[in-house]
Amino acid sequence: MNGKQLLKCTGSWLMLTTQLLVIPITGYPQSPAFDITPIVKRGDPSPDGGRFFGCDDCEGGLLGYRSFNDSGDAALFADTEGQCFDGAFLVSASGSVVLADLCRPTEFGRFSFRGLANVNDRGQASFQAGPVVAGRIVEMLFLYSDGHITKIVAEGDPTPVGTIFRGCGLSEPSINNSGEVAFGACNDNGQGLFRDGIFLFSKGVVSKVVTDTDATPLGGEFALNFFPPIDPRLNNNGDVLFRAGVRINPAIKEKFGLFLSTASGTRKIEVDGDAMPGGGVVKLGTMGLGDLNDNGEVAFIVALTGGQADGGIFLDSSGQLSKIMAAGDRTPIGGTFDKFFGGSGSRPEPLPRLNNNGAVAFKAFVDNGSAPHAIFLASPKAMVKVVAAGDRLPTGETIRLLDSFALNDLGQVAFFAYKKRNKTQPLGLYVATPITPQISSIKLKRKGGRLELRVNGNAMITNDTVIEIDGVALEATSYPAEFRENGGTTTRVVSRDSRLDEMVPAGQTVQVTVYNPLTNRRTAAAAFVR
Numbered sequence: 001m002n003g004k005q006l007l008k009c010t011g012s013w014l015m016l017t018t019q020l021l022v023i024p025i026t027g028y029p030q031s032p033a034f035d036i037t038p039i040v041k042r043g044d045p046s047p048d049g050g051r052f053f054g055c056d057d058c059e060g061g062l063l064g065y066r067s068f069n070d071s072g073d074a075a076l077f078a079d080t081e082g083q084c085f086d087g088a089f090l091v092s093a094s095g096s097v098v099l100a101d102l103c104r105p106t107e108f109g110r111f112s113f114r115g116l117a118n119v120n121d122r123g124q125a126s127f128q129a130g131p132v133v134a135g136r137i138v139e140m141l142f143l144y145s146d147g148h149i150t151k152i153v154a155e156g157d158p159t160p161v162g163t164i165f166r167g168c169g170l171s172e173p174s175i176n177n178s179g180e181v182a183f184g185a186c187n188d189n190g191q192g193l194f195r196d197g198i199f200l201f202s203k204g205v206v207s208k209v210v211t212d213t214d215a216t217p218l219g220g221e222f223a224l225n226f227f228p229p230i231d232p233r234l235n236n237n238g239d240v241l242f243r244a245g246v247r248i249n250p251a252i253k254e255k256f257g258l259f260l261s262t263a264s265g266t267r268k269i270e271v272d273g274d275a276m277p278g279g280g281v282v283k284l285g286t287m288g289l290g291d292l293n294d295n296g297e298v299a300f301i302v303a304l305t306g307g308q309a310d311g312g313i314f315l316d317s318s319g320q321l322s323k324i325m326a327a328g329d330r331t332p333i334g335g336t337f338d339k340f341f342g343g344s345g346s347r348p349e350p351l352p353r354l355n356n357n358g359a360v361a362f363k364a365f366v367d368n369g370s371a372p373h374a375i376f377l378a379s380p381k382a383m384v385k386v387v388a389a390g391d392r393l394p395t396g397e398t399i400r401l402l403d404s405f406a407l408n409d410l411g412q413v414a415f416f417a418y419k420k421r422n423k424t425q426p427l428g429l430y431v432a433t434p435i436t437p438q439i440s441s442i443k444l445k446r447k448g449g450r451l452e453l454r455v456n457g458n459a460m461i462t463n464d465t466v467i468e469i470d471g472v473a474l475e476a477t478s479y480p481a482e483f484r485e486n487g488g489t490t491t492r493v494v495s496r497d498s499r500l501d502e503m504v505p506a507g508q509t510v511q512v513t514v515y516n517p518l519t520n521r522r523t524a525a526a527a528f529v530r
Contacts, residue, residue, distance in 0.1 A: 032489040033384045033459050033519070034432040036394060039074055039414060040091055041428040047089065047096045050082025053426040060426050061404035061416040063088060063117035063127070064172050065233065065291060065353065068406035068414040068431075075099070075117035075125050076429060088114040090125050090144065091429070099144055100129040108151065112137045116172040126152065126173035126181045139169045141183055141201075152181055152201045160208050163187040163195045168227045174234040178202070182209065182240050184229035196224045198232045198242045198261075209240050209261055217259070217266050220248035233292040238263065241292040246271065256287035258300055269298050269316050276314055278323040280307025291354040299324065299354035301362075303341060311340030313352050313362055315380060322380035324352070324360050332376065332385050332462075332488030335369030353407035357520050361386065361407040370486055375405055375413055375432075379518050382464035384488035386413045386432045393417065397427055410434075411519040434519035435459040439526045442512055444504060451500040455493050456483075457523070461516050462490045468513045468522075469503045504530045 040060075042053040053060050058079035062068065067075040073092040079085060087101030098104075100114040108131045115128030125144040130137045141152040152173065157165050167186035174182045181201040188194045197211030209232070212224040223245030224230065233241040240261045245254050257271030269290070272282045282288070283303040290300030298316040304326070312326035327339045340350065350364040358379060365373045374388035391399050401418040408414075411434045419425035437459040444453050453474065455467050462484050467474045474495040483492035493514060497503070504510055511525040 031385055031387060031391070031432065031487055032485055033435055033461060033487065034386050034413075035435055036387060036391075036430050036432050038394065039072070039429040039431055040076065040078075040096075041395065042426055044428070046078065046080040046082050047098050048080055048082030048084050048087060048101065050080040050085075052078050052080055053428060054081035055079065056425050058426055059423065060429065062406050062414060062429070063115075064174075064406075065231075066118040066120075066174065066406065068408050068412070069119050069121045069123070070408050070410050071121060071123065072412075072431065073119050073123050074406070074414055074429060075119045075127065077114065086114075088117055088127060088129075090119065090123070092123060097144075097147070099125060099127050099149075100142075106131065106149070108140065108142075109133050109138075118173065118175050120175045120177045120179070122177055122179070124175060124179050126175040128170060128173065141170050141173045141181065143175075143179065143181065143201075145179065153183070153185070153199075153206055159185070159187045159195070160199070160206055161187075161195045161197075161211055163189045163193065167194070167196070168229055171229040172231040174232055176234050176236045176238070178236065180234065180238065182232040182234035184232055184242070186225075186227070186229050194225055196226070196229065198224070198230060198240060200234075200238075200240070210242065210244070210259075210266070216244075216246050217268055218246055218248070218255070218271070220246055223247050223254060233290070235292050235294045235296075237294055237296075239292060239296060241269070241290060241298055243287045243289065245287075256285065257282075258288040258290055258298065260292070260296065260298060262296065267319075269300060270302060270314075276302065276304060276307075276312060276323070277321050278307070278309075278312065278326055280304035280309060280312070280326075289351060291352055293354050293356045293358070295356060295358070297354065297358060299352040299360045301340070301351055309340075313350065313360065315354075315358070315360060317358070324378050324380060325350075325362070325364070325376075325383065331364075331366050331369050331374075332383050333366060333369040333371055333374060333388060333486055335366045338365040338367050353405070355407050355411065356409045357411060357518075359407070359411055359518055361405065361413050363402060363405055373402060375402060375415060376488075377407075377411065377413065377518060379464065382461055382488070382518050384461050384464075384518065387415060387430075393427060393430060395427075399427065411521075434516070434521050436521040437465065437514050437516055437523050439512065439514060439523050442526060442528050444500070444528075444530055450496055450498075451504075453495045453497070453500055453504070455512065455514055456491055457514065458489075458491060459516070459521070460490050460493055460514055461518055462488055464516055464518045465490070465493050466515045466517065467493055467495045468515055469510050471511075471513075472503065473515070474500075474503075504528070506530050
């Protein structure tokens with residue numbers, strides 16, 4: 001098995017005395033809410049002495065769920081024109097380094113495959129690789145830090161539960177800012193006792209998070225015998241999100257779901273048969289796949305039955321579930337989200353990424369929209385297009401296929417793009433950065449006996465943008481349909497807050513701002529006098 005095989009969402013107006021504020025607006029980027037810049041383009045120099053993606057059939061992409069950090073570092077796999085052709089790299093503003101490639105010997109042996117990788121905000125990376133030891137490929141997990149690579153764990157090592165790591169390899173390693181790494185692994189004692197589970201590497205020591213037969217919050221015991229092993233998600237508090245089966249007793253069919261392990265215990269996020277917001281229940285025999293932030297929130301995708309959609313993405317916040325999207329919902333680019341399972345062609349599920357702002361990024365296919373597929377950023381109340389197939393890059397080239405992507409806590413989305421739909425002619429790795437909204441004009445008018453504050457501008461997000469006066473958020477906000485743009489943005493936000501009379505006293509200057517909670521961007525304050 002080689003590396004490619006492994007790494008193969010009118011009326012009449014009574015004018016008041018107003019002051020009109022006008023700020024010129026520059027031209028819109030491809031997305032009115034995001035600015036796109038390159039991280040690594042086709043033809044850029046690679047650290048192995050060659051150039052990234054130099055051939056038409058070269059491939060590349062982000063390596064893991066959290067493979068892009070707040071400093072803009074990215075864990076990337078790439079074909080190059082260098083001596084090794086195929087490798088895993090850590091790309092940063094200061095340059096690129098090789099994490100693993102397939103031709104150069106290391107102190108651990110010559111790698112025969114390189115797998116998934118993630119990076120934290122300190123520029124440390126955890127990654128899979130398979131060196132050849134004594135004529136046999138041995139799967140290992142490694143930690144890259146400050147130019148050095150150390151082994152975390154290898155197949156054949158002893159586990160903290162008295163067994164041996166072996167049987168089905170090691171999962172994608174999830175790293176946090178403390179350099180701790182969570183991973184899933186199969187293991188046994190050589191005599192038929194399997195204790196597959198989730199483990200944590202911290203300060204050079206591997207400890208157990210949960211293993212097969214441990215007690216569950218639902219009663220019964222966990223069933224963690226999966227192939228390949230479960231990919232956990234780890235946050236900066238040491239919480240671990242994992243998938244598991246649950247065996248209550250022999251008379252009850254085994255259930256499957258998502259669970260969150262914290263210092264205060266383990267709680268259920270979802271199990272099959274649970275009702276989901278918006279209709280439908282989690283399909284029996286399936287379990288969700290999700291992401292975790294530092295607030296303990298979980299964004300996850302599940303298959304659904306009994307409703308209009310065959311799948312959906314949901315957000316668990318302190319045990320409260322909200323819908324982000326579901327198959328068949330309207331999209332910000334027109335049309336509807338395609339079926340998750342059994343849609344047109346072979347399409348991956350729109351797996352979500354979640355940041356500490358509570359924003360969820362996902363890639364989804366669209367029926368009858370302005371683009372066949374796109375990456376979206378969403379919350380339970382709003383959604384905006386980040387980038388879509390058919391968009392032009394700053395180089396002038398057109399994206400035909402969006403491949404892997406990752407989200408950081410700044411609301412930036414890194415994505416890999418191809419020029420051809422058949423995954424040829426790679427364009428490279430790019431980052432979409434949220435644009436700070438701008439105010440172009442402010443008007444205060446009276447309609448039907450009530451004051452109405454109109455704010456015009458750009459990069460404001462429909463159903464998300466909030467108007468603030470002297471830092472106080474207004475209520476009774478609306479987003480007029482005639483000012484909404486393709487992609488989920490709007491050029492006008494209106495508030496009919498009952499407090500406007502007292503918050504905007506006649507003759508006094510107030511400071512008006514607009515804020516996009518989804519992207520955590522706020523305009524500069526604009527002075528306004530009624």
